[in-house]
Amino acid sequence: MRDFALAPPAVSHPTGGLADSVFDRAAHSPTLPMLARRPDAASSEWEEVTAVEVRDEVVDVAKGLVASGISPGHRVAIMARTRYEWTILGYALWAIGAEVVPIHPTSSRDQVEWILRDAGCVAVAVEDEQSVMTVGSVCAGLPRLRHVWQLDAGALGDLVQRGEFIPLATVDSLRRIVLPDSTAAVAYTSGTSGHPLGCALSHRGLASPCDTLLEGWGHTAAPPGEQGSVLAFLPLSHVYGLMIQGMCVRGGLLMAHEPDLSSEALTSALRSFRPTYFYGVPSLFEKIYKTFLRTAQQMGRGALFERAAETARDYAAACERHRLGAGPGPGFDLRLQHALYERTVYRKLRGALGGRARRATSGGSPLNRDLSLFYEGIGIYVHDGYGLTETSGGITMQPLGREKSGTVGQALPGTDIRVADDGEILVRGPSVFQGYVSDDAATRAALHGGWLATGDIGQLDPEGYLTITGRKKDVIITNSGKSVAPAALEHRLRMHPLIHQAVIVGDNRPCVGALITLDPEFLAHWRAGLAWQSDAPNREAREENALREEITRAVAAANSAVSRSESIRVFRVLPEPFDLANGLMTPSMKLRRDLIVRAYAFEIDAMYQARSRGGRQAVPDDSASWDDADNVFR
Known part of the structure; x- marks a missing residue:
């Protein structure tokens, strides 16, 4: 281990x-x-x-x-x-x-x-x-x-x-x-492929994380006396x-x-x-941020919002360094800027969430660190939680006064976490499920001596903060043998206001690629703001070229966070989102990767073949021949 x-x-x-x-x-x-x-x-x-x-x-x-x-x-x-x-x-x-x-x-x-x-x-x-x-x-x-x-x-x-x-x-x-150990619920995993498995959760298992969180953090759910x-x-x-x-x-x-x-x-x-505490999934916090940005741009205050957002992130990062003993905290100029935006911007943003919430929880998948810092900077600290159906909910929490954005915090009292040699997160504690109903083989595969193999991969730092880097089965291996965890790239892509969803592909391919869907509301707003929106000739072609350039910049920004061999070299923008209606999203708002790859197999083949034309071999062995990011719009 x-x-x-x-x-x-x-x-x-x-x-x-x-x-x-x-x-x-x-x-x-x-x-x-x-x-x-x-x-x-x-x-x-x-x-x-x-x-x-x-x-x-x-x-x-x-x-x-x-x-x-x-x-x-x-x-x-x-x-x-x-x-x-x-x-x-x-x-x-x-x-x-x-x-x-x-x-x-x-x-x-x-x-x-x-x-x-x-x-x-x-x-x-x-x-x-x-x-x-x-x-x-x-x-x-x-x-x-x-x-x-x-x-x-x-x-x-x-x-x-x-x-x-x-x-x-x-x-x-x-x-x-x-009895506490009686089964209270059989909750079926969302399942990214095949039939879902029913997790038997006990009364004790469901109550344990609730009681632990309430005892240690319950007082943060509202101001004193409320x-x-x-x-x-x-x-x-x-x-x-x-x-x-x-x-x-x-x-x-x-x-x-x-x-x-x-x-x-x-x-x-x-x-x-007007709740005092807010919770959601990362896609919801991303959507709220994009709505803030779109609304500001529609009011002619987009530049003001972006400056305020940058100040919020800088302020939160300085506060984080101070509480972790790594810095003096925000300087005078930063505090002055933050106070100005508090009066003119931040309190209005909090008002959109009811105006009373000062803390929130994000769960279901990792929350982007920059997004977490933004919310903390405007006065709503968003704790990125971690848990599974098999753990009856949350198993980590940020220690009060020692919060670290970009991680999911530390193990809850009574819960132990370790990371195996292959990076898989293992968990044991009172909230771990009793087993899968009607599937003893799956139960034996998941539980090893009281430890649950979560299927997630991550890292523990010296202070016990856990960082989730992805799902074990989602790791992509290109035909050159390079292993790529897609989560970081996908998170960075989704931070661009035009991008709604992103799925990284590339198994047995010469390079990493991406399937992208666009945010329809922001796309309409973006189109409305183009200078040639009138009856200019070739307007549609010019719009498509501008959109291609914008998405290309988003891909380049995402690539800046990873090594060259892990970066996106091809992508395709799809005409419709992945959702519950087309069966490509789970009820817990997670993408069904296996089904998406199968459903868009033709499009995936096409975007790689487009790069291998013009004298290139169909499947180049040298990934250096894929150095320039390409894009193909369907």
């Missing part, structure tokens, strides 16, 4: 099941607002639901589940967006010892059938009529499935009515026999969403739900709910 980081002592072990936190909160703080919801999607008013009201609703739904024949150990799927009913139903299931199987609501018919069969679900709660039809089309092959409940049709109200005759003592008795609040919008079908929900319920944070992930809906919800 190359690196090893032992964690500090763990916090006290959780007892009982996840639903106990709902009952404990109601007993000790009955009037504390626990959840917030809107009367309808168009409303900007939020109705607060107290802890005792949440508990009573959970109990009433739990009684309905018992009346419907749901028993301890039964698996029930929830296939819905992030909404109030998801949380109520999930905790009702946990209250009676049932196991939750989250399914992303946009899952295909085949994916739904696979998960329901593999998990052996006896019931499924869906959101709308379309989802009812999807489940209905596969029911014939699912003999265990007995109930399909539709949330939009009042399923929870029906369950409450059905359970009216069930005594409260029944639910209490079932809840008290739930109740913390979080807007939940990422899918509860992903472990990241489940962990955020668990932290809110266990930590007494007010949680609101926003099921609509469109920019307009999310912006409206943030401004009306």
Whole structure:
């Protein structure tokens, strides 16, 4: 092993099941607002639901589940967006010892059938009529499935009515026999290829990272004396969403739900709910940054924003050096500039996120260091977290007062991390999953003497800060034998406002290439700002040439961070993004690399062949003949 980081002592072990936190909160703080919801999607008013009201609703739904024949150990799927009913139903299931199987609501018919069969679900709660039809089309092959409940049709109200005759003592008795090591959820990995695997997560596993983070960092979720609040919008079908929900319920944070992930809906919800803590995935933080830039340019203040952004990054970097003992902190001129932009720029940017958040978490994939410094510089420190479905959520955190952007922090108390000789990150601790359901071979391949082989590659520095460099299976090996981790290049490409997504390719090729998609909103804004936007002759050709030059500059900027042999030499801009609809993105917003490479095999071949014309051999052995970056627009 190359690196090893032992964690500090763990916090006290959780007892009982996840639903106990709902009952404990109601007993000790009955009037504390626990959840917030809107009367309808168009409303900007939020109705607060107290802890005792949440508990009573959970109990009433739990009684309905018992009346419907749901028993301890039964698996029930929830296939819905992030909404109030998801949380109520999930905790009702946990209250009676049932196991939750989250399914992303946009899952295909085949994916739904696979998960329901593999998990052996006896019931499924869906959101709308379309989802009812999807489940209905596969029911014939699912003999265990007995109930399909539709949330939009009042399923929870029906369950409450059905359970009216069930005594409260029944639910209490079932809840008290739930053990910490009982399975709470079977969360299916997003899977970049093949069928997803169901990760069995215990009540202890899901509670452990929540309790550890709350004990050490919970006070940072809001200013002193205020109740913390979080807007939940990422899918509860992903472990990241489940962990955020668990932290809110266990930590007494007010949680609101926003099921609509469109920019307009999310912006409206943030401004009306005004959370004290923000969380998201890197692509969301990138999009917010680009929206800031585009809005500033549309107002004729693009240069001002870029100067303010540079100052924010410089200021944050100076602050980081000071807290790590490597510098004196921002100088007088930098502090003066930062104070000026605080009054004119930064507070307005924070206002777009509700105005109250001072800290945030990014998860799902590594966050670009420059982007992290930007947010810290405008007054919102974004902690880049690390975790997997198999670890029940987060396993690292930045130590308070010793935060280091560009890393995912240090191991949580009670969790140990080491890096194998091949760079793979290994983890052990209380949140590691119980195994893959129905696949003992996959479980044995992942767990070795209590250590989980994560499949991620990274580095531990002497102080125990972990840096993620990519996925082990994503490493590209060119035909010259050069190994390239694509993440760094992809992150730098996406920092250009025109670039939405990037996938690095090059396995068994003479050089590294890239498939690129463009941000449609910024592209429209960019086109509108061109000087020849009028009826100038050959406008379209001139626009395409200008776009080609802009993307070429973005590629050159990305290449500046890597060695010559690792740099991008060919690229192609694709006409449409990778998304859930075309099956090239997972519900957790990760790109399905294997499927993308297969789907665009023709385009990949074409961009390499374009460089081998004109006397060059089809597959040059000498990568030096690919020195000049080329570009091919489809």
